[in-house]
Amino acid sequence: MTAGSVSPPLKTPTANLGSNGGPRPPAERRAGGHGPTLDDEASFSLPYSCALREGREPEPAVDGAHSPASWWGEYLPGIRHWEDVTGRAAPPPTEIGLQGSPRVTARWVEWLMGLPAGHVTDIPGLTRGQQLQILGNGVVPQQASLAFAALLDLGV
Template identity: 35%
Template structure:
């Protein structure tokens, strides 16, 4: 437990977006990163030079690292993405790294786990013996009996964690693109006689203050609206809730700022013409900052524009020395929209009854 809030352990860190979202909700500080990609690691080292990088997830001995209060992970999505290979979670695949994430959870026993992945997690197969009955879960003969999200939730339950999950689109919080993602939170289950003996628990149950910090900090700390402000109520009170109206509420509450002149196209004094996308662009501008041009001088997608679409500060990725255009786009494509993750985290905490009245 740090002096300024929970300590955060970050697996498959990317450019650090999920960690930033957790800090927006709880405060705290990052204890360590685990990131094997050299370009992503360069971004992390640029912004968090004091935070140790533990390198390859498959080689980390978690018995030797600081135990975090919150563990975040956006494990590789390529094999569960509709844009990827569709291989799901299986040994030898990139998304098979989930098995190492589960190993980390088992060893570290954090008070909260925060997971982000693509929507394909709902439909990609998982090669697991957690559900041996092929007609109970899955598509039938000859196909894996468990979906990727089911494997994640089953592993969490087996490790003694309760969980909540939801699909949240970036557009629901005002972003000018859909970018639908699955978010999962998990916390140690309360003592329950129905659990098999031998599962180590002993951490705080929901509603208690785990290791010196309070779930109520989530209401007091965040810069984005609370779950209530987003029109979300606890499932235990009014149903599952949604993020409907979040972007409108955010935009209506955003202070008026003088951004100066509207950005212009390269070599042209005329303002950028966003055409049918003007409303979406201007809404996100009100929530973030002015949009840069979308394409470079060669007519290619410009990384600073993607960075803006993700709601990042200018230069968070594109200002890191030594990263070329392709490396920047790859890091951004694999990254997390911070406002989206923050809204999802507040929604899930509220659903789970883990946000207490401040």
């Protein structure tokens, strides 16, 4: 990673993230006339998920300010920037799902949105699908703050 490196953007979490039939290869989703979801990108584009898909253990997380660089591929500059902004390492982006393939984790989506750890994922009784629906319907606090400041002409 070099100074000024830029990552491609990740897709926005959506309310149907946990209920749209699971991740599919992004090219397959595009061929069907749809854009890939965050679950598609995380499950098929990240080195972490590729290791899971191949039956290998990804490099384990360690206590510290950053997650392992080997997890992120081309998204590393953006992940590192957000880890620095949030003050916490990114959690694993995917886990093995019920069908035996990687699927996006609610904890990673929560982290991507800049929410405190456990803000949604530690609410008792919520399924993964419900957590992802709540997160997908949620607001990124930093964006809301900027929007309110602009609307109130308070400056930033």
